[in-house]
Amino acid sequence: MNVSAIEIINGKYWANDGWVKFESIRIIDGIITAINSDDPIEPLCVIDAKGGIVCPGLFDLNVALREPGYARNGNIDSETRAAAAAGVTQLCCTPDSQPVNDTKAVTKLIKEQANLSANCEVLPLGALTKALKGEQLSAHASLKEAGCVALSNGAAPISNLLVAQRCFEYAKTQNMPVFMTPMEKDLYEGCMHEGAVSTAIGLKGIPAIAETIAVAQLLQLAKATGVQLHLSQISCAESIQLIAEAKAAGTRVSADVAIVNLLYTHESVKGFNSHFHCIPPLRTEQDRQALLEGLKSGAIDAICSAHLPWEAAEKRMPFVETAVGMSSIESLIPAAVKLNENGELKLEVFLKAMTENPRNILHKEQNTIETGATANITVIDTEQKWVVEQQQTYSKGDNTMFYNEEVKGRVIATLCNGRLTHNTQDLNSKNNC
Amino acid sequence: MESEIQLTPSGRLKHFLSVSGLSRALLTEILDTAESFIEVGERNIRKVPLLRGKTVVNLFFEPSTRTRSTFELAAKRLSADVLNLDISTSATSKGESLSDMLENLEAMASDMFVVRHSQSGAAHFIAESVTPNVAIVNAGDGWHAHPTQAMLDMLTIRQHKGSFEGLKVAIVGDILHSRVARSQIRALNTLGVAEVRVIAPNTLLPNDVECLGVKRFTQMEDGLKDLDVIIMLRLQKERMQGGLLPSEQEYYRLYGLNQQKLAMAKPDAIVMHPGPINRGVEISSDVADGPQSVILNQVTNGIAIRMAVMSMAMSGQTETNTSRKEALE
Amino acid sequence: MTEQIDVATLIAKMAQDIETQMQTRGISTYEIVGIHSGGVWIAQQLRQALKREQAVGEINISFYRDDFTRVGLHPQVSPSNLPFVIDNTHIVLVDDVLMSGRTVRAAMNELFDYGRPASIQFAVLIDINQRELPIAPSVVGTVMALATDERVKLIGPEDLHVNIQKIAIQDN
Numbered sequence: 001m002n003v004s005a006i007e008i009i010n011g012k013y014w015a016n017d018g019w020v021k022f023e024s025i026r027i028i029d030g031i032i033t034a035i036n037s038d039d040p041i042e043p044l045c046v047i048d049a050k051g052g053i054v055c056p057g058l059f060d061l062n063v064a065l066r067e068p069g070y071a072r073n074g075n076i077d078s079e080t081r082a083a084a085a086a087g088v089t090q091l092c093c094t095p096d097s098q099p100v101n102d103t104k105a106v107t108k109l110i111k112e113q114a115n116l117s118a119n120c121e122v123l124p125l126g127a128l129t130k131a132l133k134g135e136q137l138s139a140h141a142s143l144k145e146a147g148c149v150a151l152s153n154g155a156a157p158i159s160n161l162l163v164a165q166r167c168f169e170y171a172k173t174q175n176m177p178v179f180m181t182p183m184e185k186d187l188y189e190g191c192m193h194e195g196a197v198s199t200a201i202g203l204k205g206i207p208a209i210a211e212t213i214a215v216a217q218l219l220q221l222a223k224a225t226g227v228q229l230h231l232s233q234i235s236c237a238e239s240i241q242l243i244a245e246a247k248a249a250g251t252r253v254s255a256d257v258a259i260v261n262l263l264y265t266h267e268s269v270k271g272f273n274s275h276f277h278c279i280p281p282l283r284t285e286q287d288r289q290a291l292l293e294g295l296k297s298g299a300i301d302a303i304c305s306a307h308l309p310w311e312a313a314e315k316r317m318p319f320v321e322t323a324v325g326m327s328s329i330e331s332l333i334p335a336a337v338k339l340n341e342n343g344e345l346k347l348e349v350f351l352k353a354m355t356e357n358p359r360n361i362l363h364k365e366q367n368t369i370e371t372g373a374t375a376n377i378t379v380i381d382t383e384q385k386w387v388v389e390q391q392q393t394y395s396k397g398d399n400t401m402f403y404n405e406e407v408k409g410r411v412i413a414t415l416c417n418g419r420l421t422h423n424t425q426d427l428n429s430k431n432n433c
Numbered sequence: 434m435e436s437e438i439q440l441t442p443s444g445r446l447k448h449f450l451s452v453s454g455l456s457r458a459l460l461t462e463i464l465d466t467a468e469s470f471i472e473v474g475e476r477n478i479r480k481v482p483l484l485r486g487k488t489v490v491n492l493f494f495e496p497s498t499r500t501r502s503t504f505e506l507a508a509k510r511l512s513a514d515v516l517n518l519d520i521s522t523s524a525t526s527k528g529e530s531l532s533d534m535l536e537n538l539e540a541m542a543s544d545m546f547v548v549r550h551s552q553s554g555a556a557h558f559i560a561e562s563v564t565p566n567v568a569i570v571n572a573g574d575g576w577h578a579h580p581t582q583a584m585l586d587m588l589t590i591r592q593h594k595g596s597f598e599g600l601k602v603a604i605v606g607d608i609l610h611s612r613v614a615r616s617q618i619r620a621l622n623t624l625g626v627a628e629v630r631v632i633a634p635n636t637l638l639p640n641d642v643e644c645l646g647v648k649r650f651t652q653m654e655d656g657l658k659d660l661d662v663i664i665m666l667r668l669q670k671e672r673m674q675g676g677l678l679p680s681e682q683e684y685y686r687l688y689g690l691n692q693q694k695l696a697m698a699k700p701d702a703i704v705m706h707p708g709p710i711n712r713g714v715e716i717s718s719d720v721a722d723g724p725q726s727v728i729l730n731q732v733t734n735g736i737a738i739r740m741a742v743m744s745m746a747m748s749g750q751t752e753t754n755t756s757r758k759e760a761l762e
Numbered sequence: 763m764t765e766q767i768d769v770a771t772l773i774a775k776m777a778q779d780i781e782t783q784m785q786t787r788g789i790s791t792y793e794i795v796g797i798h799s800g801g802v803w804i805a806q807q808l809r810q811a812l813k814r815e816q817a818v819g820e821i822n823i824s825f826y827r828d829d830f831t832r833v834g835l836h837p838q839v840s841p842s843n844l845p846f847v848i849d850n851t852h853i854v855l856v857d858d859v860l861m862s863g864r865t866v867r868a869a870m871n872e873l874f875d876y877g878r879p880a881s882i883q884f885a886v887l888i889d890i891n892q893r894e895l896p897i898a899p900s901v902v903g904t905v906m907a908l909a910t911d912e913r914v915k916l917i918g919p920e921d922l923h924v925n926i927q928k929i930a931i932q933d934n
Contacts, residue, residue: 196644200453202553202576202615207640271561272554316532316562318552320575469822472841478875481825748830 003044004029006420008379008413011049013369014348025054027375030418034371047413047425049379055351056367057089057376057416059358061179061256062232062304063329065122066396068109069098074309074396076110079329080119082395084421086305086329087378087411089120089367090359092179095127096154102127102138107146119421120414123362125152125179128167134158137167140174149362150177150230155279157185161217168225177228177362181280182214182239191320193235193266193281201270203319206281208236215239219246222253230361231255233306235280237290244299254361255299257291258306259335260326260401262345264288274315274322275399278306292345295353301361303353305329309397327397330388334402337382337409347382379413386410438561440749447749448560448569449742451578452619460623464588466741467734473510474736483744484513487544492535493572494520494550499708500572500582503732504547507739516543532563539564545747546570553577553612566757568750570742576612582707583616585738587624589731590662593703597621603630603656604647605688606666606715607637613707614666615645622646632656633688636677653688660698665690665706665715681714691717695725703727767924769887769916772903773804776885777811779901780854783883792852795819797869798840800858800916804887807922808856818856819844826868848877854901858916860886863897888914888924 008025026034026043063083066074083091093110095101101110107124114122126143128151130136140151151171158164171178187210192198194205215231219242222229234240234255243255260278265285268276276282294300308325315322332354339345359366367376386392388402414422439448439455446459473481489508493501501517508515518538535546545568548556553575560569573579587597594600602621608614608631621629631642632650642649650656657663672678690704704716704726712718720726784792796805796818805818821842855869866884873879885901890908908914908926915925 194640196641199639199641199644200615202574202578202612204576272557274558313530317530318550318555318558318574320552320554469824469841472843473825476876480875482871483825483830744830 002028002041005041005043006045006047006375006415007041007043008047008049008054008377011052011054011379013054014351015369019348022054025369025377027377027415027418030375030415032369032371032373032375035369045420045423047379047423049412050381050383052379052381052383052412053347053351054369055378055380056355056369057378057414058087058332058351058354059364060086060088060091060305060307060329060332060354061230061302061358061361062258063088063091063093063307064096064309064325065093065110066309067097067113068106072311072396073314076113076122077117077119078394078396079307079309080114080117080122082307082309082329082393084119084414084416085394085411086332087380087414087422088329088332089376089378089414089416089421090123090364091120092123092125092149092362094154095125095152096132096156100127100132100154101125101148102130102132102143104139104142104146107143107148111147118419120416123147123149125150125154126176127151128153128171128178128180129158129163132156135163137170140171140176144174144176148176150179152179152232153181155181155183155232157183157188157214159185161221164218165221165225168221168227168229172225172227177230179230179232180218181232182211182218182234183280184210184214184217187213191277191281192269193283195266195284197266197270201272203269208238208283208287211236211280212238212242215242219243219251219253222246223249223251226252229253233258233261233280233304234291234294234300235261235283235287237287240290240294240299244294244297247299254301254357255294256302256304256358257295257300259303259328259332260306261288261291262303262339263335264401269319272319274317274319275326275401275403277315277319277322277324278326279324292339295345295349301353301357303350304358305332307395309395310399311396312398315399325399326401327393327395327399328401330393330395331401331407333380333411334388334407334409338407341408375415375418377413377415378411380409381412382409384408384410384412438557438565441753443752445749445752446742446745447753448556449580449746450556450560450569450571452580452583452616452623453578455623457623457625460584460587460620463584463738463741463745464591466745467584467588467737470510470737470740471733473740474733480510480512482512484508484511484544484747487513487747488516488542489513489545489547489743490516490518490538490543492518492520492546492548494548494555495573497549497572500549503735504570504572504739507736507743508545508547510736511740511744513545513743531559535559535563539567543567544750545743547572549573551575566750566754568743568746570739570746573612576610576615578616579612580616580620581735581739581742582613583620584742585731585734586617586664586705586707587620588734588738589705589727590703592730592734593727594661597624597626600626600661601628601630601659602626602662602664603632603650603660604664604666605632605653605656605690607668607672608633608642608666609637609639610669610672611666617664618645618647630656630660634678637672653694654697657694657697660702663690663695663698663702663704665704667707667709667711668714685714689713689715689717690720692719692723695720701725705731707731767888767904767906769807769922769924772887773807773811776887776901776903777808780808780812780885783900787881789852789881792854793819793846794854794856795821795844795869795873797855797857797865798822800887800918801856803916803918803922804858804885805856806919808885817845819846821869821872823865823868823872826872828864828868842872844876848873848879850878850880853879853882855882855884856886857884858887859890859914860884860888860897860899861890861892863893863895866897867895887916890914
């Protein structure tokens with residue numbers, strides 16, 4: 001028995017523009033040593049992919065870990081465990097904790113706790129401004145030293161364009177990318193998309209221009225300051241057009257979309273279902289289709305979960321008063337399978353948007369499935385049916401899009417930097433990996 | 434969907450949250466039932482024992498003397514026991530959550546909640562997630578719906594015009610913020626009028642207002658042509674402060690109803706207003722008090738409609754609770 | 763049950779009985795109130811037979827039924843209309859069919875909400891005699907027995923006649 005060996009069998013992976021079947025992928029001491037080896041060994045455990053998919057570990061650009069400060073709604077331990085169960089090996093955590101991640105101390109706290117939990121690698125996003133108030137610069141250099149990989153406005157609008165310009169210039173000085181959720185403060189009042197549904201049910205809506213105007217401004221600022229800009233959670237069709245044009249003109253910009261906007265529209269809010277109270281809001285079917293197209297054309301580079309768990313009580317109020325956001329990380333793979341089966345987004349495009357592209361945006365080395373590489377691998381059973389309910393998920397939040405619904409597609413194992421962080425099978429019953 | 438939670442499997446009303454999703458037959462049944470309750474108000478003893486022994490709780494999170502007193506009168510005429518809760522001084526201001534407070538009330542054997550709340554969707558939230566076994570009647574939630582007001586307006590129209598067929602109806606005023614307008618538009622379309630128009634400046638109309646099934650008019654003179662029914666909405670002072678209108682005077686000049694403008698509609702057109710009226714802002718006194726105004730009828734109909742809706746919802750809710758108990762045995 | 767019921771003959775008999783009873787009790791003025799809708803038709807026939815000027819009163823008992831929560835409201839019946847004072851008045855309450863007695867109980871409750879009658883007597887066209895409450899008519903057109911799956915119905919308002927219908931038995 002080779003106690004430092006893990007073997008994945010019976011699946012396929014994407015290589016050279018196609019799905020390649022494999023019999024076994026052997027990992028010893030965290031390194032992929034052989035694919036389809038003829039050499040039999042008795043590994044510590046065997047993971048049967050059941051004809052499913054093996055891909056590089058997912059990289060999630062936007063996850064709220066809720067620690068420090070939001071203990072009732074989640075913490076680094078529970079939410080990174082949820083990430084591992086979702087097949088995520090690296091994630092960027094948002095700075096909107098309490099206190100806000102605008103100092104070295106908070107960044108270090110997050111990194112230490114993440115290391116202790118050892119469920120996945122956590123790459124913090126530092127706050128662009130002090131306390132995310134959108135008024136004064138935070139210590140970009142210290143944040144970078146402490147381990148932040150980029151600076152973010154944390155889905156809070158910047159108070160004015162001069163402040164934004166200064167932030168961009170300073171971030172550029174420190175060579176830090178900026179992650180901005182495009183929000184034009186004066187127009188961004190409301191709790192859902194402004195359109196036929198908000199008119200009919202009488203809720204204040206956020207018009208598309210609240211985002212597209214901000215996108216236009218941020219693109220111009222990025223061009224003028226030379227900073228590397230990443231636009232977070234795009235929701236409008238017109239935003240995509242602006243981004244594509246800017247890219248064509250040579251601006252350093254990338255963009256991501258939240259998984260929930262790829263599956264749902266403002267119609268989901270019709271019965272005042274507070275699980276779908278999200279910012280940025282779910283918009284129209286035309287916007288949803290444009291977002292899918294944007295992924296295929298490359299105008300949008302990445303998909304993120306925008307994971308934001310809340311305890312049940314926070315969603316149990318009249319719609320406007322409920323907390324904003326969705327516990328979405330463990331819904332990523334079922335969502336991907338659904339989009340693939342509907343013919344709306346091929347699985348390989350989804351996976352690229354959650355593996356290769358995010359790593360390019362942050363200039364990280366790629367995780368690959370080849371001999372000699374460190375094992376950062378996600379194993380997905382695309383046929384397994386399960387119900388997204390409390391007992392079946394690790395996140396503390398129940399505010400999921402598939403609440404109590406049966407879905408198809410589940411991560412059965414995750415290896416992060418060579419270690420097994422999630423495993424639903426145990427084919428060697430003597431051993432517990 | 435919104436409407437599903439309002440009906441029992443056999444199609445009877447068990448909550449009255451919104452006109453949305455209710456069939457023409459059901460709306461007509463509400464109107465007919467209300468007609469038969471009007472006579473009760475004319476007797477010496479203005480009571481029938483339909484809700485005897487039942488407890489109706491008025492939960493008004495937004496203050497309102499008129500609506501609350503009509504609901505109270507309606508419940509008492511049905512022989513119910515009525516509890517009035519003034520929410521500003523009760524638990525929620527002490528930090529108790531809305532759902533906890535309501536569950537406590539349910540535990541005290543309340544049979545019906547009449548709810549008025551400043552947030553759209555509040556009544557739905559309560560009916561769906563908090564106390565599904567208590568009949569919920571929506572007395573107005575945010576901008577979303579005010580179904581009893583819309584139904585009493587429909588009753589008034591039917592009393593004066595006979596039927597809804599072929600009618601051209603306009604609603605004038607702040608449609609954007611109006612739950613009354615949204616419910617009226619839904620009711621008018623379900624009951625089959627020929628045309629529903631909205632007349633207001635663009636700042637007071639939702640961008641997508643046509644999706645509600647109406648024709649948009651920003652020039653009042655164009656909108657008044659050929660009308661059978663004119664419904665005037667109250668203009669709130671906040672609209673001037675919120676930058677949506679320059680002044681009351683300009684609003685009255687462009688969108689107020691006076692004798693001269695009224696003459697542009699059909700000669701037998703009726704003028705309605707859900708109240709309270711702002712004389713000289715939406716409507717001139719001579720029109721409000723004039724022969725074409727049916728504003729006072731709307732008040733009497735209010736009690737009858739609320740009696741109808743409360744008794745229908747209580748009987749539907751009792752049917753549901755009885756079958757639930759039987760299923761458990 | 764194949765016995766033919768001649769409504770007109772029964773009305774004449776009932777009118778005679780009412781007159782006799784009023785004389786016996788020493789009542790000189792009284793009002794007739796019919797229960798919707800069959801009772802109203804019978805009441806109108808009795809008014810003609812008794813050659814009375816005063817119109818009959820009509821009561822709709824739907825708001826006083828004891829089965830409201832099971833069967834809901836029936837809005838299509840016309841509202842009650844009592845064109846005379848109830849206080850201190852002698853009333854003859856009229857209906858087409860008397861079975862359990864619950865309709866009469868509801869009608870009496872409603873009348874008492876209008877005022878305090880001096881007396882109420884009950885005149886009914888057909889008594890099926892399957893009482894569930896202690897109700898006693900003082901004037902009866904005819905007594906009839908029905909099988910458990912039969913119901914009797916008065917058809918009107920023109921050309922009044924009686925039908926016997928078979929019904930499906932419901933488990934209550």
